[in-house]
Amino acid sequence: MQSPWPGALWRTLLILAAAAGLGWQAGHPAPGLALGATLLCGWHLWRLSRLERWLRDGCRRRRPQPDGIWGEIYYHLQRRRQRRRDDTRRYIDTLRQFQEAARAMPDATVVLDDADTVLWSNPAAEDLLGLRSPQDLGTRITYLVRHPSFVAFLGRRDAQAVCDFPSPVGGQPLSVRAIPYGEANRLLIASDVSRVHRLEQVRRDFVANVSHELRTPLTVIGGYLETLLDSGDACAVKWQQPLRSMQHQSARMLHIIEDLLMLAKLEGQQERLPPRPVAVPGMLAAIAEDAIALSGEQQHTVRVDADPALWLCGHEQELRSAFSNLVFNAIRHTPAGRHVDIRWHADARGVHLEVIDNGDGIAPHHLPRLTERFYRVDRGRNRERGGTGLGLAIVKHVMSRHGGQLRIASTVGAGSRFACDFPAELACPRTSGGRAA
Ligand SMILES: Nc1ncnc2c1ncn2[C@@H]1O[C@H](COP(=O)(O)OP(=O)(O)O)[C@@H](O)[C@H]1O
Ligand SMILES: [Mg+2]
Structure with missing residues (x-):
């Protein structure tokens, strides 16, 4: 122009x-x-x-x-x-x-502002979370959905976290994520995970049932093999080598079954038994003795450096299983004659158990997968060393049931450090009478 x-x-x-x-x-x-x-x-x-x-x-x-x-x-x-x-x-x-697309979504979708006030919600949010639009707009979501896990999850403001809790409307299991966007807003998405839960339950029941069914015959086979080997019978003496191998393999299978049952129990128990004060220092001393027995002729040194006054509120059997798994792993993956350190202490961030060895170490690409069931760095060798491949999966479950987490750091050839971090509030100092406060 x-x-x-x-x-x-x-x-x-x-x-x-x-x-x-x-x-x-x-x-x-x-x-x-x-x-x-x-x-x-x-x-x-x-x-x-x-x-x-x-x-x-x-x-x-x-x-x-x-x-x-x-x-x-x-x-x-x-x-x-x-x-x-x-x-x-x-x-x-x-x-x-x-808005129409969000309305049609089967997942509950809620827009929250920086103070967690509901700015918008879709019809699925009414079915799954009980939020009514427009009546509940402008109200804090924690006044409307009061489940303690959900309230704690929102407070953490962790974009990666997922919170599972039952729907306040129908009781079906929900999985919730809060995705930050804009300056301080969050998009809350809650999905009904009943189907996934049902499938998980079927899988868990299947594994638990199969393990139960196998335990009895294996125990019988193991028992007969032992009797046969101890009998001094000429036939048993002749077949001693294969019989010993059969006994070893049946013991290994029994060990796997015990671990599978333990995992099924950890996963299945939704409502937890009330935690009790656990004398962890004494437990670690006993585990160290078992570790020395496991080491046998390999003559590892096991050093325990534990705060004697530091007890933990938790579940004794689960903690014993997790801690012994870590210590026995350290013995199995550390060359003869070297040492394994066990530390038990508390600081401002929480209560920690550390198991440190200067053994084989683990390559970095294996670390994220170590807690998967049956994941072993070197299948053949670890099987020989008596592992089931389920130990770290058990440790991870036990830690999550205690609100803690497992940290793994390792360098090939230099050794590994497995740390169990528990929340500080689980610490219970021992009283002078020897009982925990
Ligand atoms: N202290 C360690 N040093 C080196 N590798 C380890 C250590 N602890 C665990 N691992 C590796 O992690 C794998 C998984 O451990 P775990 O679940 O306890 O199974 P396993 O029954 O084989 O011990 C082991 O097979 C081993 O390869
Ligand atoms: Mg193990």
Whole structure:
């Protein structure tokens, strides 16, 4: 488009020249020029005032249609306004489509602000979380969904965390995530995971039932093999080697079954028994003795550095199983004659058990998978060493049931450090009478 400025400039110059010419004819060119400039100024002011009035009225009145530079200004303002109107319409359409899509979602979707106030929720949020729209908009979600795990989960503000709790409406299991967006808003998505839970239950029951069914025949086979080997019978002496191998293998299978049953028990027990004070220092001393017995001729040194006054509120059998797993692993994966350190202490971040060895170490790519069932770095060798591949899975479960976590650090050839971190509130100092407070 051609620029309006040359025309506007020429017109202004022409008016000023005409005014100066008329003034010159009257014998006063300068006042003539000044009068011309004043008139020009006055005309532009009048145009400005009309523009201001038109804008003040919200551009609702008919657009004035002057020529030249003012016409251009009106034209551009009008175009900009039209574009903004189109954009707004497009945004509203998009928003409507988003809302309809979110409404159709089977998952409960809730928009929260920085104070966890409900800004928007879809109909599934009413079915799964009991949130009514619009009645509950503007209310803090923790006043409406009060399950303690959910309240604690929201408070943690961890974008990666997932919270599982029963629906306050139908009791079905829900899995909730809170995804941060914008400045401090969060999008809460709650899914009904009944189907997944049912499948998990079927799997757990299957493993538990198979393990139960296998335990009895294996115990009988093991018992007969032992009797046969101890009998001194000529046949048993002749077949001693294969019989010993059969006894070893049946003992190994029994060990796997015991571990599978332990895992099934840990997974299956939803409601926990009340925690009791556990004398961990004494337990670690006993585990260290068992570890030395396991080491046998390999002559490992096992050092225990435990705070004698530090007990833990928890479940003794589970803790014993987890701790002994870590210590026995350290013995199995550390060359003969080296040492294994067991530390038990508390600091501001919590209560910690550390099992440190200077053994084989583990390559970094294995670390994230170590707690999977039957995951072994070197299958053949670990089987020989008497492992089931279930130990660390048990440790992980025990830790999660105590609200803690397992940390693994390792360097190939230098050794490994397995740390169990428990929340500080589980510490219970021993009283002078030997009982925990
Ligand atoms: N202290 C350790 N040093 C080196 N490797 C280890 C150590 N502890 C565990 N591992 C590795 O992790 C694998 C899984 O351990 P775990 O679940 O206890 O099974 P396993 O029954 O084989 O001991 C082991 O097979 C071994 O490869
Ligand atoms: Mg193990």
